[in-house]
Amino acid sequence: MVYLLFLAPIVAGFVALVATWQPAVAWLGTASSAVVLVLGVGFAVRVESSGPVGGGVLRVDALSAFMVIVIGAVSLLATVRSVSYLTEEVASGHSTRRHAALYSTLVQGFIAAMLLAVAANNLGVLWVAIEATTVVTTFLVGHHRTPAALEASWKYIIICSVGIAVAFLGTAVLYLAGVHAGVANPLDFTSLAAHAATLNAPVVRLAFTLLVLGYGTKAGLVPLFSWLPDAHGQAPAPVSALMSGVLLSVALSAILRLRVIAVGALGPSFPRVLLLTIGVATLLVAASMLLAQRDLKRLLAYSTMEHMGIMTVAAGVGGPLALSGVLLHILGHGLVKGVLFLDAGEVLRLEGTTRIEALRGLLSRRPAVGALLALGLAGLLGLPPFSIFVSELTMLRAEAGAGLWWVAAIVLVVLAVILAAILAHARTMLFGPSETATTSPVSLSAPLGLALGAAVWLGIVAWPLAHLITLAAKVVA
């Protein structure tokens, strides 16, 4: 039953590989994302009524179902945009049909690998899935084949390979702890979590540290984050949207699951200190890079680091309230950041640059693109009524409620600094003297506007996801 998840991306990817590329092939990719989204909803309904689906290596619980919905929603957005992106690339001669076909196949492979990662109930399968995302996305990052794009993909694969190697070491060490405690399936998330109290504490401490550092590399956390701004800056816009919107959250959701085992074996204090330290450090790095940022796509990349930092801090605090905040944040951030990266791609296409200084007066010169940028940034900064406002408030309340006032205070101060920094950059880009007004095709604006609408809807009513988020938060609280 769980295998159904992979069917659509595999078929769409295979067709793209063997057929001559044409827009219909890219539309098939969009259809595949829609199927994933529908399946995510289907699994959610099933899990809400009768508990987790599957067992053994692949298992869909509330958290998996929620992540499948996130993957489906953001990839729907990104693949809709991929159609016009590829059509233009081919028409303008920037890409051959073969490159476009390769791109379509790799995007579907990327989506399939992320689905495998969120449905994995086995540490080994999780590792293979996350490693597969790296191998697949390397070529997507370098799709333009310019020296800068290739530099970004080189950095990306080297740094992420180091991270993933560290995660493998952590997996082996955790397996060792499981074997010595006599756990029946020592690579199984559910078995390890059930027998966590019997695991050897010093060994689990080492394993959890290695796993957080390793998967943290893919989630854009300190210390191995330097691939992130380069890869996001150079990748085609739909790929940046997918990476920022979902890939990083998929890696974070793996850390959430591992935290359950660590808390069971070590008590709450060690995982809390580790995640709080890494989260706050990530926030500080992101804030310092946002202050003097000169490029829109890199600005968005560092803002993703900021949001990963906020979520890591809240995960460190733990508890159902903090974790439901984290999950709502994953979806809200995925939608808004997806919109912003796609809009930045449109800016790059129209203006030929994403340098903030060069984009003055965007709102009057290109109203549609400018308005989407303005609304997206408002959503990103957590202004009401966007859902990021609700999720940030939830996480801050959880931090204060757990008696960690100083944590909430640090997060608030950093958020205020980032708000000021991004508003200043936004003013530069959006306002200024105008020359000519041009309009963007509705085909682009409509899906992006819909996604922003969904983020607002989520912030105000949260229906129909509230129950699923509560269930999913319980899985990892």
Place this chain on the structure above:
Amino acid sequence: MTTFANALASAAVVVTVAAVVVLWRRRLRSILVALSIQGVALAALATLLGAHEHDGGLLAVALLVLLVKALLIPGLLARVIAATPGARETDPLVNVPASLVIAGLLTLVAFVAARPIVALVGGPTGRLVPLGLATVLIGFFVMVARRRALSQIAGLLLVDNGIALVAFLVTSGVPVIVELGSSLDVLFGVVVLRLLLARLTAAGVRDLDQLRSLHD
């Protein structure tokens, strides 16, 4: 000490010494030979463990390790060297004597960090775990202290081999399917890196030194 314990220790020592050789030698060909020898030593270690525990799966993994790490990957990289004229030597950012001192310090760190694992596993396998961690740390150091693209790949392979050594020692190999997946992933990774190098060459970039365009 039994013959088994001695043989196991010898294989593990060869893995770590090969890592030091990668740091020490400047000729890229010698580095490939060292990596290949490291692959052979890893395969030998897996064979010893498999024979000792009568584990057929582990023997299969040993064969796979021999194929991938001792033959395929060094072979692929040798063709990269042959295709890049003028790239015969590494370009150390940290000179060789200082690098070797740092390798010594990293080995000490590995012995300290591995203490919980040694305490839990014990026996002839457990006390060799620090050698695996030392290989991992030396691999990280090679990646930051050597400039050529091929040196970075070599560093990554050292990290990977060190981790494989730890995995074999602590658990007699994680389950075969995971080991299989990881070996194939490493092979995939090297193929990807090699393709990327070819594209860099096609885009007119000779080596990583020229890759300085992305920064804040």
